[in-house]
Amino acid sequence: MDFIMQLNSTVNGFVWGPPMLFLLVGTGIYLTIRTNFFSVLRLGYVLKNTFFKMFSKEVRGEGEITPFQAVATALAATVGTGNVAGVATAIALGGPGAIFWMWVSAIFGMTTKFGEVVLAVKYREKTEDGRFVGGPMYYIQNGLKMKWLAVIFSIFGALAAFGIGNMVQSNSVAAALQESFNIPPIATGVVLAILTALVIIGGIKRIGAVTEKLVPFMAAIYIAGAIxxxxxxxxxIPDAFALIFKHAFTPAAATGGFAGATIATAMRRGISRGVFSNEAGLGSAPIAHAAATTDHPVRQGLWGVFEVFMDTIVICTLTALAIMVSGLWDSGVTGAALTTQAFNESIPGGGIIVSIGIVLFAFSTILGWAYYGERCAEYLLGKGAIMPYRIIWIPAVVLGAVGGLEFLWDLADTLNGLMAxxxxxxxxxxxxxxxxxTKEYFAKERTAK
Known part of the structure; x- marks a missing residue:
């Protein structure tokens, strides 16, 4: 067992280390250049056709769920405890400059997510019972004709989901509710498992129906508190931005409870927070987008850009600024405790907003990753694997809430990185x-106008 743990630690250090992080960002840079900086220069067009059409009933093409339900499911999985605790940790360990590098990773990550979604819709398949399935395993198989590589991705995805998307999230919920309301973890686990079962048994249509209401609600509460x-x-605010830009390119000296940070540390912490948060390049979100009703892959790809923008540029930035302007960033506190202190400092009972945010963010992540995991299992073993996977998923929520099995979490974290x-x-x-x-889509847009 010691050998396995050591091996996992070594592999984990690689898949979440600087080489992999720069590969993820490098892919985004490459795609951004090849698309003529489309996701940045045409962000207004993207928001006009996503955010401002969020609740539009106009849907064209084939699919199982609406474009917004697809992005809501994807956001449900990506907007998690990392938006609260992860950002705070990046600042506490990397200094204010980490925020700048988080923005950089998100800017290029928008194009990576765009590309993933485009491929997912292009190469998705329609099952005999009318469902639309897709994601990296399908575009690797159907586009590259490399089924063995698609199988590897699916194995990593089906197993990794139990860590990042299940037990780690339920543990965060249990910890938050125990600290804020003294609720026993086992009680949290059981209730959370029941709620999860009620949603995921209904498949992507029910998950989409729940997340399209849950995601805007949970985001609104947290965003309002941060604002x-x-x-x-x-x-x-001016001082906060000055520190962010200054320490993105110069070391941050030790001050208060902050131990100081080099430029390299700020880069690594910021880039990793951006990648961990929006999951651009990991291949998870395209699985949800593949079920969207759309008439062109690029039209759904616009929602991929929006997804990264909302997750990192909006929510993570608001968390970071709330911490910075509160003056507590160098207090020596880290993780969710730092975000909680920042909210409590400015809003009476603000810590409750953080706790509610963690609960809703984590619950939505459990729903989104349940779908990702079962799609990977279905690809490997067929439709018959769906219900057994859901049945195993539900008690795992309780196990995560009560703690233990930390090695399995670490292993799942490694597999999650290997998905990329x-x-x-x-x-x-x-x-x-x-x-x-992309060229085809915009040519049609110009012709239509």
């Missing part, structure tokens, strides 16, 4: 398809 803090400390390797191979080798479809 109140930022406005209440408006005089500190086959996915990035697929995205890079099929980048030509992404460019062709």
């Amino acid at each position: 109140v803090i930022i406005i209440g400390n408006a005089s500190h 390797i086959p996915n990035l191979i697929g995205v890079l080798l099929m980048s030509g398809t992404i460019i062709t479809l």
Whole structure:
């Protein structure tokens, strides 16, 4: 067992280390250049056709769920405890400059996610019972004709989901509710498992129906709280931005409880927070987008851009600014405790907002990753694997809430990082398809006008 743990630690250090992080960001840079900086220069067009059409009933093409339900499911999985605790940790260990590098990773990550979604819709399949299935395993198999690589991705995805998407999330919920309301973890686990079962048994249509209501609600509560803090400390905003840009390129000296950080540390912490948060390049979100009703892969790809923008540029940035303007970033506290202190400092009972945010973010992540995991299991073993996977998923929620099995969490974390390797191979080798479809889409748009 010691050998296995050591091996896992070594592999984990690689898949979540600087080389992999720069490969993930590098893929985004490559795609951004090849698409003529589309996701940045045409962000207004993207928001006009996503955010401002969020609740539009106009849906064209084939699919199981609406475009917004697809992105809501994907956001449900990506907007998690990392948006609360992860950002705080990045600042506490990497300094204010980490926020700048988080933005950089998100800017290029928008194009990576765009490319993943485009490929997912292009190469998705329609099952005999009318469902639409897709994701990296399908575009690797159907686009590259490399089924063995698709199988590897699916194995990593089906197993990794139990860590990042299940037990780690339920543990975060249990810890937050125990600290704020003294609720026993076992009680949290049981209730959470029941709620999860009620949703995931209904498949993607029920998950989509729940997440399209849950995601806007949970985001609105948390965003409103963060904005109140930022406005209440408006005089500190210029200083916060000055520190962010200054320490993105110069070391941050030790101050208060902050131990100091080099430029390299700020880069690594910021880039990793961006990648961990929006999952651009990991291949998870395209699985949800593949079920969307759309008439062109690029039209759904726009929602991929929006997804990263909302997750990292909006929610993670608001968390970061709330911490910075509160003046507590160098207090020596880290993780969710730092975010909680920042909210409590400016809003009476603000810590409750953080606790509610963690609960809703984590629950939504459990729902989204349940779908990702079962799609990977179905790819490997057929439709018959879906219900057994759901049945195993539900008690795992309780196990995570009560703690233990930390080694399994660590192993799942490693597998989660390994998902990126086959996915990035697929995205890079099929980048030509992404460019062709993008040009085709905008040519039709110009003709229509």
